[in-house]
Amino acid sequence: MNKNKEQLLNKRYNAEQRFRLYGLSAIFMALLFLTIFIFKIFSTGYSAFQKTWLIVPVTFDAELMMLDQNPSKEDLQDADYYDIALKSMADLDPNANEDQENELKRMVSYFFEKEIKNELLNDPNLIGKTKEVYLTASDDLDQVFKGNYPRDLPEDQRRVSDYQLKIFDQLVANGKVESKFNISFFTNADSREAELAGIASSFMGSIFSILVCLMIAFPVAVLAAIYLEEFAPKNRFTDFIEVNINNLAAVPSIVFGLLGLGVLLAIFQLPRSTPLVGGITLSLMTLPTIIIAARASLKAVPPSIREAALAMGASRMQTTMHHTVPLSMPGTLSGTIIGLAQALGETAPLILIGMVAFVNTIPGSPMDPAASLPVQIYIWAESAERGFVEKVSACIMVLLGFLIIMNLFAQIIRHKFEKKWS
């Protein structure tokens, strides 16, 4: 009998241990996913911050460039650089036949002509001389150099030919291939060529959208929260508004995209693909988030503050505007930043209002067509070229970096400025 009891007790204790273990492993699993996730992004993305350059001797032959004696600045602008660019690539292998010369040309980005031109514009005295110029390597060679490209594939399945690899290896052996920090990733707009594509346009698109979103959502949400928390009478109508806000916070984001498409674009005829429309759509999405945060922080201001102000003869409006609202601002602001961080990561509604268009210029205002960082991730993730994979990861790193900064900022505001009552 006693033994039986002990067995039962042991069984129960074991069950207790097991249950605890389940809980612990659940947390462990969740954190494991997070780790794998971040590790994967960083391990594929960090190499995008480096860019491979080929150092190629270029002879600035005035005759090939169709230049006269003592050319002016305009002449240099208009000169023909294609031939010398082609020649300098072809000179890498003096025995190359025509096909091979073509392959040599494709070892660098199609931008090589411009790079050579800039070199001369910087130093016009180079005419007639030879200089080693840094040329952006094609994205495939870039990947080869970073070790991301399987060189052992059969040649017909590779985008890099054996011949190109041979010449490339020679260049590497001679120290004519260099890897430098990839500034163009941050300064270039999107491009069809992976080696030239950058995040500048989508970054500006994101900034403009978020600004528009902030300018609309923040004032409207704060005013709405003040009304609902401080002035609204308790009746059916205000209950209805509340239910509405809570529901809007849980409506799928793509529905807001349909709203933007069906109302902003189709009825109000606002320009497609622009951060203006994107920002308005996002502001409708963040509105409930900010209202809920602002109401919570208004609620947290103790009634004694209001009573003190009212006792001093302030009207209700004065009490609210002079005391309650300023005291609630830290909570409201941190809620706003968190809402904006959500909006910054939103993709689906922006795709529907056309912000997926290929934009190769950097937008200068919210009325110019643009993409945004998350949409850029989507665009690049859908392209087949291998060079884009690391770009996607790098873009994700930039986006996550921004989200982390915004969230930290929200935390700081909350802890530094929020008054603790009681």
Added chain:
Amino acid sequence: MNLILFTFIVLLGFTSYYFGRKKAYTIQSTKKRLTALPQFYGYYLAIWCAIPAFIIFSLWAIFEPTIVKLLILSDYSNQGYLDDELNLIYEKTKALSRGQFTGEITPFIEASAEKYLSLRSIAQSSKVVIVLSAIIASVAYAYKRISSNSRTREPVEKFLNAVLFTASLAAILTTVGIVFSLIFQTIDFFKVIPLFDFVFGTHWYPAKAFVRDSSEALDPTMYSDTFGAVPIFAGTFFIAFIAMCVAIPIGLMSGIYLAEYASTKVRQYAKPLIEILAGIPTVVYGFFAALTVGPFLKELGTSMGLEVSAESALAAGGVMGIMIIPFISSLSDDVITSVPQSLRDGSYAMGATKSETIKRVIFPAALPGIVGSILLGVSRAIGETMIVVMASGLAANLTLNPLESTSTITAQIVVILIGDQAFGDPKTQAAFALGMSLFLVTLCLNIVALRVVKKYREKYE
């Protein structure tokens, strides 16, 4: 031009504030008692400056384009143009007047463009005149009122109250906007495709409904067996089901552990770390699912002799589940912590172990709240877009095999609406009909979930 006018009006507002306050001081200096603080005199004047400006600006924005268009197109009336052609003429005129016209310039259009420009400039200058005179009149009226020292605080506060109330309507307006943008396209869609075919049809090939020439008559038989949404709905719920299979056990157990077992220190670090999962943009999950999880599952399946699609429902659903973990864990953590301590103490006093207490006492007590959190998670899973767009298939297969690819409502909306849309085309309308069904389903889930959670909170507060 508008910007200059706007700045000027803002400046006028500030000046009238200043004069209003100054007037209050002069009244005060005559030893008369003010009816309100001096700045209210200023606010009063500034509001009287802002209201007419706002009204006229909005009226102009609404009516100017229509009136100009009518005037321009009156030249072309009685010439037998169709409405579409007239619209085209008007667009051409506008483009030409902006200097963005690329195409053959006919003398007609050129004349219209000139007329358009002159009309616009007339409209602009009359706007300036009307706005400014209205402001001057209303500010003069208000100034007269404050000179006689009538009340200013009450009207100013009433105005502010009205502004606050209007702002709170924004939420309702958004909901109305959503319904409005969905409903007309949806109704048009069901005019062509019978509701029955949409809800019970099992073939979904929107690509078949290519963009139609608008001059051709609409032939409904062309679209029979094209827009049957059963595979889409099935795929949506199937992927959401897979996601919940991942999210519920992990999320619920972590919630329980955090609430009942974890020390303050573990809780302090583990909770925000898990919540990071909720802050990662969904497009990042989509990339992860498409590039890492999908191929990994495919390889794993091949090594076990199974045929796994690279865009399997399992990959999309699994990654979606990871995304939903923090929603469920945070909410159930909150719900469990709000169960009163007395229930726990009672159970311990009867000799129950911690896990028995959790399973037999706390869990049943917290069940409504947990169900609410799961329902919210389901609604998230159904509405999630980017993961399915990037990681699951785009062709709608009717299947219950998690290793094959399926498609969802959200993915189909994106597929249909990406790129150029032609409004009035059944294919575009189909996307709105799908959006409508998505909105209705998630709305029901949300209302039920929110109500359950609210009821639960009230019970223990």
